[in-house]
Amino acid sequence: MTPTKDAAARDLTLRSNKQIRYYEVGDPTATPVVLLHGSGPGATGWSNFSGNLAAIAEAGFHVLAPDMPGWGDSAAVKTTEMDHDVDLVDFLDAVGLEKVALVGNSMGAHTAVRFATLHPERITHLVTMGASLGKGFPSSLFGPQDGPSEGLKVLVRAYKDPSPENMKALVEIMTFDKARFATPELTAARSEAASARPDHLQNYVEGLPDGAPIPFKVDRSLIPNIAVPTLLIHGRDDRVLHFETSLWLNAHIKNSRLVLLNQCGHWAMIEHADEFNRLVIDFLANN
Template sequence: MPQQLTFEATDRLIRTPDYRIQINEAGTGHPIIMIHGTGPGATGWSNFAPTMTGLSDRYRCIAVTMPGWGASSPQDLATGRDQGAAIVQLMDALGIERAAFVGNSMGGGVGMIMATKHPDRVSHLITMGSGVWGPAVVGPTGMSEGMQALFDAYEDPTPARFKRLVSVMCFDPSFATDELAAERAAAAAANPAHLRNWLDLMRAGRGADGFAEAGRLLPATRVPTLLVHGRDDRTVHFELSLRTLALVPRARLVLLNQCGHWAQLEHAETFNHLVHDFVSQN
């Protein structure tokens, strides 16, 4: 039976040459670096506590709060957003040569940057609710429902806005609790500079720095890749994982029914099994 982990017992603050990066770390074995999505108030722990609990008996699990979120360094228009550099510096600081990457939404994009720009540092890539950017996120009719809710919460981080946001992220409404909405709203409000910086970067077209180039380079990657997507994702349509599947030579796709944008939370046991099987067999 996996041990129950706590934030306090796993919390670390890592200093690198250019960043302050908060992580949660537990377990030993092959490293798995877990990267959250772009939502306001997101952290590595809030996205991946069940994944760490399920896998830390076999792997060195590191849930990263990226610069621009939580207790990590701010990122603004002056500094830009080089998330690949942040991860490389973090790996160097932790003494990790190669790791498997697990990324939700934006975190999957960071994993793709690593797999294309720094493939020698990546043993496996697992994405969920991610993929190669396309019209299913921003198209002729505007942003997806989830992306609009996300923007609204950045602009006005109230519990009501976050209740709508977590409701859109989940297929099963029982996961979208008032407690989760209040927790995410409080985390966002605790770092108002992060909210302003994210909006500034997005409005300047800098919110996805590096992702488009990674998408163009994906056909050349040889990193084993597992794409996990919820059939009912209202933020990033599963079409984006289908686009990625067509580009990545060593990719496979698992599409989950009755699943929204947070497969690692709504289907935690299934997701943990998928990650373990993929990493151990490839």
Template sequence: MTTVATDNPEVANSVDVNGIITNYHDVGTGRPVLLIHGSGPGVSAWANWRAVLPALSQAHRVIAPDVLGFGFTERPEGVTYDLATWTEHLIGFLDALALDEVAIVGNSFGGALALNLVTHHRDRVSKLVLMGAVGVPFEITEGLDTVWGFEPSLENMVDLMDVFTHDRSLLTEDLARSRLEAATRPGAHEAYSAMFPAPRQRSVEAMTVPDAHIRGIEQPTLIIHGRDDEVIPLSNSMRLNELIDQSQLHVFGQCGHWVQIEHTADFTRLVGDFLA
């Protein structure tokens, strides 16, 4: 493990994962919790989880990596971005940190990675939290098609931020500018464009975990969704609640796709109590 001295809060620690230098945050002590971020343009572990890291790390060791192809993790030439590759990278990351078992919190795209990881490596996961998760079949929403089809411009980023939230007062032009800057770092948009090419319904299907595998999940599972989510339909979480026997579903009213940002205190309290 290497700790990098930098003024950029998105850059923290780095570790070699099968030859890929992986950026990650590692705060707190206690039972380990792995946070897997979503797939918005310019996203990183820090951008996704910065609001909840302080509270969750009071009782747990909270570890949040930049998934392969995102943030400040290396993007090797010729890599194929798919569910198997992302899952392999995450398992390699756990191995590199000598983490035999973790609780997982997966957001959106990260929910599909969490589902694939737990169904293929059951002994590595103690508990599961899925928030606005991909991973079951659904007809792609206009919101998700906009997210995955993002083309860099400030106007497009402002429009995209509007899709993510129910409370528009959270949105500022400064936030849009910072996310645009992150989305256009060298190599970032090229990698992003390769992940979810049109027609993007195929990407939804490629991120789907078979029902039979999901039914086999025995870990206690907390499912969270914003009622007014325009990116991932609430029906996804209702379906996951049906499939996973040991699951509970919590729906936040007046909330879009960013539960952890729009309802930070309630989200961290709910997840913290579940993980305790």
């Protein structure tokens, strides 16, 4: 049974004095899995993974989904002061987890990949979906070559004005099945969640010249050193971050496999939740 948002919510303070909200489901003595959300306005551990937390926990895992600093109910942080790798290390230390499986979407995938290159002793498995390698990705065979993707332009517009209309455009571009997922209820909820934290919105927009959402990028030369079992999931119809990023990762991480989902946008964990849950559970249990 999926717990309520309030029942799963936890709060703690990192050693940097940043306040963190996170969501926790499952047996605390079970194998730990940390889910890392993307960078969209209104994105949180809960909004990205509410359809996955309980299923993964019921399969025998201890599941945690933090709101990273700068998002959700966690502390506001200016882009120039943001380092999600440091925050993730501090979070794991605060909750007493030495080694975890990391599952990340978009910005969260980038954080997970970077973490795997910097802290190989602290990660058991790496799962990405809609992975990002940051600005200046070295190959663009299929994706846009003249600046941000169509989806990233919509995302930035929604940060500047998180109106229901702009949130509807955002949800539509994040998913393949717009009729099913871009509902008035979801777009209104995302608009309200984003508008509730004007400090996050302002920091993101002001930080765009400094590399928002995250200024510190993974050193791509270290990616071939990743040795943990790696599962790369990407939507064939992703209009935010092209699946060629995951093709590149698959070519450079030796112990990796790629699942490319047709009729799937940027939010595989939402749009194909049951299949996503099965893939992740099987991968974590058998690798």
